[in-house]
Amino acid sequence: MLRLLMIGAGGIGGYYAARLLDAGHRVVLTARGEHLGALKDNGLTVHYEGRELAHAPAAHDHQELVTQYKPDEFDLIIIALKATATASVVSELGDWLKQGQTPVLSLQNGVDNEPLLAETVGADRVIGGLAVRIGGHITRPGVIEAEGLAQIVMGAWPKVSGGADSRTPLLKTLVAAFNDAGIPARSSDNIRYELWRKLVINNGVNPLSALTGLDTRSLTHHPRFGRIVYGMMAETVEASRADGVNLEKKDLEEMFELISNFNAIKTSMLVDRERGRPLELDTIAGAVLRRCERPGIEAPYTETVHAVLQHSDE
Incomplete structure (x- = not known):
């Protein structure tokens, strides 16, 4: 026991x-x-x-x-x-x-x-x-x-x-x-590698779901939002280099396939927004953006969704 x-x-x-x-x-x-x-x-x-x-x-x-x-x-x-x-x-x-x-x-x-x-x-x-x-x-x-x-x-x-x-x-x-x-x-x-792989999914769907009100399956299968999800996930893969984790294209593809085929769920960030609770925006999208700043990596998808969501909650 x-x-x-x-x-x-x-x-x-x-x-x-x-x-x-x-x-x-x-x-x-x-x-x-x-x-x-x-x-x-x-x-x-x-x-x-x-x-x-x-x-x-x-x-x-x-x-x-x-x-x-x-x-x-x-x-x-x-x-x-x-x-x-x-x-x-x-x-x-x-x-x-x-x-x-x-x-x-x-x-x-x-x-x-x-x-x-x-x-x-x-x-x-x-x-x-x-x-x-x-x-x-x-x-x-x-x-x-x-x-x-x-x-x-x-x-x-x-x-x-x-x-x-x-x-x-x-x-x-x-x-x-x-x-x-x-x-x-x-x-x-190598648990830090595993944590970054999950962040790829979280940054891909959590902020965008809170912004649109859509569940994970609706997002990943949407003709336009699906591309944004993939873009935010790709930016997370690039950001991992700042921590020396160095995710690769195969990690991106695996994580996108995983979340695309997962149950249609409301993300935790969407539920928090619906209930008026603080969002994990800084610990998900913010973590990606901070690591992109150091080496000068462009992250337009994450930056845009982060800014719009942050502004809409002010």
Whole structure:
């Protein structure tokens, strides 16, 4: 049995927590507001492709967490919050996290979360991760709807070096436990490469879906928007060079084919815009544009969509 802390029991974190609870692992959740109240009063309910997963795990806000637990009471701390919240999590929980040695796994969008966590807890405690082919949203407080394969890829950040790594045994344990829980999981020796490949998809569809109101399939199969999606993905491939990742044309083609054939889902950014919540625009499109500025790479598709979306939300 694993002892896990899920910081952020939203659509993604809540789904994975439910699967792990179903498999007999101990999972403590954090949340806030009405969602937290519902988790405490009625437990967590997840609807996933015809199944209902219902559990009553311990749920807390961050203040309750730091007063009732120590970091080393957990085998793994998972952060599944929006990337826009990473800085505030580091600010609120940084001192608490430093009290232990438990590794921290980021399951967030973008490529800037792991560096921020590494500054706080040390790079040797950071496990990079990404959730692949999953759509998940809170439909009402305490209730989540999720769909997709919901795979997890994780690895020692930024990548496995030649020497022994203390995270390797835990990664093997996690991959086995997650797969046993019905969560397709694998480890990667170069997780930063995997994170950039996901950013190719996220930058391709997230901002444009928030701007147009269209789901991923409608975007990728649209005669004009599909070209814009492909263009934004191509610009992300170019931006990866600034981090020394150096994605190639085959990565672009694979990622475009993947999102084109995936379920027709509302992106997280579209859902956030519909609900009046802050967008992950800076952590997705902004991350691409910042890396394009340094070497002078042109990114007209991303720059235009970013500017229009930013202006429309002002």
